[in-house]
Amino acid sequence: MEALTSSAMASSSDLEQLAEIELQKEEEEEHKCVTDAPSAPPISSSGSIPDSSHPYYDVARHGIIQVTGDDNYGRKLIVFSSCCLPPSHQLNHRRLLEYELPQIRYTALPLWSDVTSCLCCRYLKLTLDQYVEMDYILVYFHHGLRSINKPSLKWLREAYGEFDRKYKKNLKALFVVHPTNFIRIVWNIFKPLISHKFGKKLMYVNFLDELRDHLNFEQLSVPPEVLRHDAKLRAAQKGGPRPSARTPPPRPPLPTQQFGVSLQYIREKNRETVIPPVMRQTVSYLKVKGLRTEGLFRRSAQVQLIKDIQKLYNLGKPVNFDDYDDVHVPAVILKTFLRELPEPLLTFRVYSQVQEILNIQSSLRVSRCQQIVESLPEHQFIVVKFLLCFLHMVSQESIFNKMSPSNLACVFGVNLVWPRDGSISLTALTPINIFTELLIEHFHAVFKSRCPPGQETP
Template identity: 75%
Template sequence: MTASPDLEQLAEIELQEEEEEDEEQQRSVPDAPPAPPDPSHPFYDVAQHGIIQVSGDDNYGRKLIVFSSCRLPPSHQLNHRRLLEYLKFTLDQYVEMDYILVYFHHGLRSSNKPSVKWLREAYGEFDRKYKKNLKTLYVVHPTSFIRMLWNIFRPVLSHKFGKKLMYVNYLAELREHLNYEQLFIPADVLRHDEKLRATQKGGASPSVKTPPPRPPLPTQQFGVSLQYIREKNKGAVIPPVMSQTVTYLKQKGLRTEGIFRRSAQVQIIKDVQKLYNLGKPVDFELYRNVHVPAVILKTFLRDLPEPVLTFRVYNQVQEMLGVGSSLRVTRCKQIVEGLPEHNFIVLKYLMSFLHTVSQESIINKMSASNLACVFGVNLVWPRHGSISLSALTPINIFTELLVEHFHTVFGSRCPPAQVTP
């Protein structure tokens, strides 16, 4: 096998060639990273650069974790050992559930690249618990350097891991797989993608073929507002998707370990969504997999044009860290009671169910905290842009309080009795 110094030299040559081809892009001013984490963060020295972000879920309920090479500072300014520890620290919060990695390669330079030796050690440290639930690794804007690394690592990569790798040449391709609007994409990566598309056909910028929007079907359930669903379903307060999945999961899923952490077969989820949107009956018994309705419930919430908690609440949730611990439940109650009546009823219905799930946590391993990690980003998100890693903490805290202190938070403002699951 080629000696390590030779590999390092080859990597250096490859990166220098790519930098020479991209001099104009290299001179562009990088965008500012997301809001920095609290200085007390155990990995503040690494986290402040915004290299790693958690961007909600993909289209099938799997957590999205983003690594942006353009955020890497020069190597002398970053301890790569700390970077590895921070990556593991982040993944440790999600590896018990199915997750997706998105790697933005653009911006890796000879000045900021980790060594090939470091990459080998990093792969060796990611044991089975990290690799088992990784469903896909999207490598965005791959270059000859990436393909060279792939050939170097091929002998030590497992066959299963190799099948999880997917090259993505243009950002538009991600729309087929991910909730693109909530994906954290650095401005440098966006500019680079525009440049690639502009030169794709001899300098002419290709038009992105987007089908014209069509009005939703009267039976539509996914991707339409709560109000639309209510109007088209004879005034039903709880959307049929929610009532049917919750009812089934209460009967079959409360004692399932890791419920809401697992994904389901993508084609099955598409088929179920289609049935709902066409107004056809769905029998979850046919799928013999309790994770199907669990994923459908999360997907329904994530596909709402406006989150259940509304856009207006996002900033209020972000301010939770500034509220004293003893006052947080009261503050949650105030925020929730300020919701429109319909949103309040739907949220109460969902939280009542999740509270019930948490009561079985000794068996299903889904405590209020674990449920918050899964559902938080599906209940509230900003009107524009994505959720940064630092913004996840107050969202998860808020959601955990809703689940754990359900009776206190929702106790006084009573919706109709028939909506309690």
């Protein structure tokens, strides 16, 4: 770390040289501890592999980038895993060079690492373009970045410049997991280019458990190599691995509990209504005051405020959203309620059926959506219909709120259905979004009845 301190006064070229030396040291240390040959980049936990016709198949198939739902406060979770970056022999160089890469020009044949990085950059932008209009957070798993798969620092500068303000403005936090001297030196190199405001969004995370303080860890798609590395770091700590804290036995939920309990539990405790109180109150408020709010459901809210409102609901105390003077607050509360259900609103059972929606002829997809939702248990069907009726109403005001069925699907898809393991690969996200978009856009055909504005129960 002394080298890091003295490097603050060093030139950019000196810092780059120091970064290269640190990366080589880290690789040498890792090789000392590993006797087996390095494994291939892991497939995402869902096991879903993109079709070979995907325009960025060479990148997408490695699972480098994952969108894994929302965090606890309504912000999209995007994960970038360095260990999934492939080595050169796994890529078709000629095919890479055939890609059209706007805004990137070369005067000579680029190095493999630069071409790969350009593809990753374009693919990352393609992914972010679906979500940058809403608040999001980025989790960067640094372990696995090696000489064979790292981009040049020169290219990193150019790539940073290519990500314009829209990508940076709504990024609320950047978590760098398992940082090393290399990443800290690189940060020093980039300091002159990065605004103070953006710099405050960076958070170093030394162990995976520390992420639990900031987001829903169970939703993350963590590569096995990163899990093994984390375990190794803990074991190497002075005095051996840290003893895990004893988890107290779970308390039984309160009779008034709303968050983190099943629909059935809420129904049993609130027999006067089929619709959970949180859903009824947030939807009622947003129908009156939020339908024409631009970017509805795209924005997050103050973390502590959301916690306080959740506590009020769980204690059975009244919540008056007029007190907060912000329609994004009930919008986040609604998403949070859906996300914290032990089982998704559309149930685990339909996940595989939703994943198959792309295999169905376009003209038959609406009918298939109808079959899927009609197969739900009665209580689930009623609540789903109630929510989708409202989302359809929101989409009807898209000229004002900019929330088309497609935009709403990007927000709500992962909050309506997810697999039992809790993580969703980027590839698995596409059919989920398409399915949700169909439910919203073709609400009347799917649910076979009208739900007039203001009518809260189907």
